[in-house]
Amino acid sequence: MATMGIRLRVAVFGLLMVGIIYYLYTGVISRRIATLRQRRTVDLRELLALSVEAAVRGGREVKRIREDNVLEEQSKGKTKEGASEKLTLGDMNSHKKMYYLIKNTFPYLQVNSEEHDNTREETAVWDHLIPADIQQIGDGKEVPAEDVTVWIDPLDATQEYTENLLKYVTTMVCVAVNGVPVIGVIHKPFTEYTAWAIVGWGSNVKARASYSEKSPQFIVSRSHAGKVNGFIQTAFGNNTVVHAAGGAGYKVLALLDPTDEKYEKADVYFHITYIKKWDICAGNAILKALGGHMTTLKGEEIDYSGSEANNGGVLASISVDHQSLLAKVRSAEKQLAEIK
Incomplete structure (x- = not known):
């Protein structure tokens, strides 16, 4: 009986020590995690x-x-x-x-x-x-x-x-x-x-000194220039100049002050279909920093969290009335739906 009592006391003591160690350990870990979170800036x-x-x-x-x-x-x-x-x-x-x-x-x-x-x-x-x-x-x-x-x-x-x-x-x-x-x-x-x-x-870049408000020139993707050209001319006039180019990054640079070479100069970057966010996020930030805009064709700001997809198209400009551009796009909404 004495032996059982000793063993019982040892077991209880052991459990107590394990509990104390676990409490201290988890407390330390919790504090470390909290510290790491505070430092994760x-x-x-x-x-x-x-x-x-x-x-x-x-x-x-x-x-x-x-x-x-x-x-x-x-x-x-x-x-x-x-x-x-x-x-x-x-x-x-x-x-x-x-x-x-x-x-x-x-x-x-x-x-x-x-x-x-x-x-x-x-x-x-x-x-x-x-x-x-x-x-x-x-x-x-x-x-x-x-x-x-x-x-x-x-x-x-x-x-x-x-x-x-x-x-x-x-x-x-x-x-x-x-x-x-x-x-x-x-x-x-x-x-x-x-x-x-x-x-x-x-x-380290800047907007151009002037942009055309009355007859803006557009830059669009080479992959669907034919379809977009018809829509743009319906929305903005038959004489609207449309440049076809590759790369979303290049198209944003075409809106800026001339950089390192001669290339298409445009007043508006227009994209009518689905596009991935890694294609447009950098350009969006640069335009935003220069006082410009990049939105969906409905005028919505693009959220660069969550899904990689932007299904709303792209309309980007600097020093051109963005709301006026959006209004003309909306007026041609029926043809836009037919293109899609």
């Missing part, structure tokens, strides 16, 4: 500098693969317009450079890329140096990491890339906070030109 100025670096590194791969002529071209299927959706080694190598640089620097950020792969590039690191032009925008701003979504397009205008129409090709990074685009980077790898902006602080 990101500086937007740092994230802008990282985004520029990611776009440039991805662009180097895009350029190298094209110059070495080792595209390893494949088809991912058909686009909504029925065109072949290309995939190349340039897309994939650029994705790895961009995606893992951002994820290795800020592993707790949500990063959405057009491409996916099953390998990791552990060596992608960033030195945290802020370029002088980005330093000049002022002190950074901390935002909760859980509010941030990063959208990357490792190679915009892949079709044109395979056709060697290299002026259309860009790599892009966008940072959205609570679904609102605040950082945009568009990099042209074949001319090594980079446009960037951060809403509320500044940019």
Whole structure:
């Protein structure tokens, strides 16, 4: 009996100690988790500098693969317009450079890329140096990491890339906070030109001195220029000039002050069908920083959280009455429905 009593007391003591240790351990863990959550913020100025670096590194791969002529071209299927959706080694190598640089620097950020792969590039690191032009925008701003979504397009205008129409090709990074685009980077790898902006602080690009209000020129996708041209001329007049071009990034740059080369200049970027958010987020942020607009064809702001799809089309402009543009689009709504 004495032995049983001792054993019982030992067992009770043991359970008590386990309980105390568990309580202390879980308390420590909880405090550590809370501390980590408090620390999980990101500086937007740092994230802008990282985004520029990611776009440039991805662009180097895009350029190298094209110059070495080792595209390893494949088809991912058909686009909504029925065109072949290309995939190349340039897309994939650029994705790895961009995606893992951002994820290795800020592993707790949500990063959405057009491409996916099953390998990791552990060596992608960033030195945290802020370029002088980005330093000049002022002190950074901390935002909760859980509010941030990063959208990357490792190679915009892949079709044109395979056709060697290299002026259309860009790599892009966008940072959205609570679904609102605040950082945009568009990099042209074949001319090594980079446009960037951060809403509320500044940019290294600017709007043109003037835009045509009465007879704006439009820029649209090469893949469905014929259908869109008819709709635009119905909505805006038979003499409306429509430029067809590749790449959403290129089309946004066509609205800005001339950059590194001669290219189509437009007053309005118009897209009538489904488009992915990594195609348009960076351009949206840049336009927003310059006082411009990018909305759906119904005038809705595009939410850059959640799903990758934007089904509402795109209407983008700077220093042109955006509401007037939307009104003309709505007046041609019946024909728009027939086109779709």
